[in-house]
Amino acid sequence: MNFQDTxxxxxxxxxxxxxxxxxxxxxxxISLVDAVFKGKSLKxxxxxxxxxxxxxxxxxxxxxxxxxxxxNPRSFTGEDSLEISTHGSPFIIRYVMKLLVxxxxxxxxxxxxxxxxxxxxxxxxxQAEAVADLIAADSEAAHKTALNQLRGGFSRKLAILRExxxxxxxxxxxxxxxxxxxxxxxxxxxLKALILNLQDQIxxxxxxxxxxxxxxxxxxxxxxxxxxxxxxxxxxxxxxEDRAIVTDIAGTTRDIIEDTLIIDGIKFRFIDTAGIxxxxxxxxxxxxxxxxxxxxxxxxxxxxxxxxxxYEFLQDLQGLIREDQTLFWVRNKTDIDESSIREGxxxxxxxxxxxxxALKKQISQSVADLKTTDTxxxxxxHFDHLTKAYSALDDVLTGLHSGxxxxxxxxxxxxxxxxxxxxxxxxxxxxLLKNIFxxxxxxx
Ligand code: GDP
Numbered sequence: 001m002n003f004q005d006t007x008x009x010x011x012x013x014x015x016x017x018x019x020x021x022x023x024x025x026x027x028x029x030i031s032l033v034d035a036v037f038k039g040k041s042l043k044x045x046x047x048x049x050x051x052x053x054x055x056x057x058x059x060x061x062x063x064x065x066x067x068x069x070x071x072n073p074r075s076f077t078g079e080d081s082l083e084i085s086t087h088g089s090p091f092i093i094r095y096v097m098k099l100l101v102x103x104x105x106x107x108x109x110x111x112x113x114x115x116x117x118x119x120x121x122x123x124x125x126x127q128a129e130a131v132a133d134l135i136a137a138d139s140e141a142a143h144k145t146a147l148n149q150l151r152g153g154f155s156r157k158l159a160i161l162r163e164x165x166x167x168x169x170x171x172x173x174x175x176x177x178x179x180x181x182x183x184x185x186x187x188x189x190x191l192k193a194l195i196l197n198l199q200d201q202i203x204x205x206x207x208x209x210x211x212x213x214x215x216x217x218x219x220x221x222x223x224x225x226x227x228x229x230x231x232x233x234x235x236x237x238x239x240x241e242d243r244a245i246v247t248d249i250a251g252t253t254r255d256i257i258e259d260t261l262i263i264d265g266i267k268f269r270f271i272d273t274a275g276i277x278x279x280x281x282x283x284x285x286x287x288x289x290x291x292x293x294x295x296x297x298x299x300x301x302x303x304x305x306x307x308x309x310x311y312e313f314l315q316d317l318q319g320l321i322r323e324d325q326t327l328f329w330v331r332n333k334t335d336i337d338e339s340s341i342r343e344g345x346x347x348x349x350x351x352x353x354x355x356x357x358a359l360k361k362q363i364s365q366s367v368a369d370l371k372t373t374d375t376x377x378x379x380x381x382h383f384d385h386l387t388k389a390y391s392a393l394d395d396v397l398t399g400l401h402s403g404x405x406x407x408x409x410x411x412x413x414x415x416x417x418x419x420x421x422x423x424x425x426x427x428x429x430x431x432l433l434k435n436i437f438x439x440x441x442x443x444x
Contacts, residue, residue: 003026003027003116006026006029007108008097008101008108010022021086023081025075025079028104029082030043031043033100038055038056040052042082048070051069062092062096063096065084067085068085070082076113077113077116077117078121079116124424126149126152126154126382126423126424133379134146139215140266141267142216142378145212146378154375157201158420159424161420165417168413169410169413176406191400198393198416203390204375206390213378215266215376216378218268221363222302224301225304225313230304230350230351233332234330238359263363295320295321300363301327307332326367331348333351335349346362382423385422385423386419388415
């Protein structure tokens with residue numbers, strides 16, 4: 001893939017900083033920057049070197065800069081690329097960008113550098129998406145997962161799965177070429193074993209999505225309790241030191257407030273406790289409705305009750321807890337009530353901030369087992385294709401079982417290959433053709 005135009009963009013965030021970086025990539029990158037640069041000639045600079053000089057507008061010096069030079073194909077985009085480190089004044093940045101555009105650079109659209117890296121074969125789609133995730137990562141766990149995907153572990157795994165399947169697809173397609181002669185190159189028992197094996201490998205990938213997605217977006221936590229149990233007080237106590245981000249999401253029917261908290265490098269989202277905050281005047285039924293809604297979306301549930309009041313309110317809700325949810329019983333206001341402990345409950349005083357650290361530990365430990373590996377799925381697009389590939393493989397199995405002909409089998413196998421290939425952006429039909437004609441040389 002060769003792009004004709006040369007693009008430029010500011011790579012550092014807006015605002016004043018000590019330094020800023022302007023990135024330029026494309027066939028004319030070096031000569032275009034050279035046209036506004038005074039110093040050692042960039043045209044003669046080797047790749048992976050840094051050149052000192054000045055950005056000039058005619059005779060006028062605009063800034064003293066360092067230019068990092070990367071030469072095709074050894075750059076992020078695979079093209080000639082430069083990074084101009086200027087001083088971080090918005091005036092200088094605008095000025096340099098204006099000069100570059102005047103010389104013939106085009107301001108880049110969103111993601112264009114990474115898109116070029118993909119189209120030039122420097123990254124596959126999974127890795128390109130991982131770049132975006134890496135930039136967006138705001139917790140240690142999210143960072144680690146994105147970095148793993150950037151390194152290509154998941155891509156390699158997919159490549160291996162596809163290779164096995166392509167081999168069999170080739171054999172089945174070969175049978176089609178001998179249509180009349182009723183031959184079977186692809187042993188049906190072997191094919192069945194292969195499909196089962198592939199499904200065994202795809203299943204955990206699909207299953208990893210739930211935690212993978214939660215690691216990226218945050219594990220949803222609901223604090224449920226009767227009015228005045230101390231939910232708001234607890235939330236404030238939890239957020240006190242570690243408050244990370246507060247997101248206000250304007251819902252369509254009412255406002256939902258999400259408070260995000262990072263505990264031991266893992267992100268948690270406390271959902272819709274706002275609704276239950278002002279329950280003092282609300283009739284109990286309404287409180288329960290809101291609790292149910294919060295419960296539904298939660299991965300972790302804190303059942304909070306006032307030690308002096310008891311937990312009838314919660315008993316009504318307990319039946320709604322699902323198997324995939326973790327429930328904690330938390331007894332609050334233990335500063336004024338010393339009643340003996342019930343088994344398995346966590347004792348706190350939200351107001352006196354007692355037991356909060358221990359509660360946090362329990363929260364983070366409950367998801368710590370969901371370790372990410374380099375094949376954890378965090379992307380809904382990947383999840384979608386994997387699910388479809390899996391179901392196409394199901395169809396292959398059904399087909400094998402009922403003894404359908406090779407052409408129908410081939411269709412389902414092709415569909416599974418298509419979905420696996422879509423994930424990394426590989427075009428499956430090409431591969432298939434290459435494999436058939438490359439490996440088997442049937443001389444047709
Ligand atoms: P919510 O309706 O569940 O959100 O409850 P609040 O957080 O608004 O608390 C209700 C009342 O209980 C407030 O007056 C709090 O100060 C009080 N409260 C909360 N936690 C504690 C605690 O640990 N000990 C005591 N003694 N009072 C508490």
